[in-house]
Amino acid sequence: MTVVSRHEASHERATARPARRAVLTGALALALLGTAACGGGSAAEGEAEATGAPETTEPVVLTVAWWGGPARAENTQKVLDLYTKAHPNVTFKTQWQGYSGYYDKINTSAAGRNAPDIIQIDNRALREYANKKLLADLTEAKGGTLKVDDIDPKLLGTGEVDGKLFAVPLASNTQALAVDKTLLEPLGLLPAETGWATWDEFAAWAAQVTTATGGKVWGVRDESANMSWFEPWLRQNGKNLYDGQKPGFTTADVEEWFQMWADLRDSGGATPAEVAQPANSGDISKNTVATKQTATSFSYDNQLTELAKATDHELVLVPLPGPLEGNYSRPSQFFTAYARGENVATAIDVINFFVNDEEAGAALGTERGLPPSSKVSDAIAPSFSDQLKYVVAFDERVTAEAGDTPPVPAQGDAEMVKLLITSAENVGFGRQPVQQAAEEFVTQATAALERAGS
Known part of the structure; x- marks a missing residue:
């Protein structure tokens, strides 16, 4: 389940964001x-x-x-x-x-x-x-x-x-994982601030967390329906979310994504679909770290302040697992x-x-x-x-190694988000096998983008 990246980070990427770096280093x-x-x-x-x-x-x-x-x-x-x-x-x-x-x-x-x-x-x-x-x-x-x-x-x-x-x-802002430090530190499972080098490491860690809490708290929310994480994962694998007005990924890519999360659910590392579903709408109040159901979940770094108000636990930020080139600075x-x-x-x-x-x-x-x-x-x-x-220090550290910001998403992106949620939930709730759900998602996504662009 290890993600292979093209790993094309360059000096240009690391130095192309002077206005962002000025947050900490610029003169008052x-x-x-x-x-x-x-x-x-x-x-x-x-x-x-x-x-x-x-x-x-x-x-x-x-x-x-x-x-x-x-x-x-x-x-x-x-x-x-x-x-x-x-x-x-x-x-x-x-x-x-x-x-x-x-x-x-x-x-x-x-x-x-x-x-x-x-x-x-x-x-x-x-x-x-x-x-x-x-x-x-x-x-x-x-x-x-x-x-x-x-x-x-x-x-x-x-x-x-x-x-x-x-x-x-x-x-x-940029992509991140919100992590429950109060829960994990006593268990000896608080991740390093640099996160996990590979998805295999992350998966093993998530399963450890669930075991260490006696199944009371899962390692991570099932994020298979989350387009905002699917896209960085694609980028880590040398793909983009869009190729003009068409999907930039294949059915095989979606199968791998869905199977990866199915394996995480099977290992106990990720939540069952019924626990994950309330947060699939993007409502930050339903974030499973804030509700103390998981040790970590996807977030954007700026959302830490809002999440922290929803819990009495101390939260920290960690990059997404795998190469940082998958991340990007985004509006x-x-x-x-x-x-x-x-x-x-x-x-x-x-x-x-x-x-x-x-x-x-x-x-x-x-x-x-x-x-x-x-x-x-x-x-x-x-x-x-x-x-x-x-938050600023985290953002600066991640964006220094992040990939380039992609072009404006294709017209019809909102429909793509809904389709991914539907297909991921179909897998999570056992309504469709991984391969069938992946094929249906790509077929429907391609048609939706074609309609939107016509």
């Missing part, structure tokens, strides 16, 4: 960024007309939508309040919820031509929303209302589709402006405020991930709690 920037006077504006369908800051003082009400937990809601509201304090004519309505069902709600409102003015999305939805002309083209706003000089060009580029900027990264979320909104120019200015204002950066912290602006990062890093500094 004390000059506050000025924000322009703000107000309304209009945009043609699918286009953002504003290239400079809006100047009207007429009342403007913007609706802002995001997913996340209570901590994210509190931090986001603080920034919106800061913006209104600076621009009293601009007020906000907010919509926030858990990840499950979030895009369904956005899609319904967009179908009624009444989507929120500012929409948080992730890279899995970007291409689809851009191609449907739901998002304002922000390209012309760069250098005007939207300041991007302090954002790593590679990170900023993750918000582009076909050479046009549609989304601005709110933060960045945790984007902010986008609704193309048909009545105040696109104002929405862009608000997005700029979230990304470039230092007081806003301090209010957001790292709950969404690391700040995209190196200047903001430098300014707020000294005030980070020990926990946030730990």
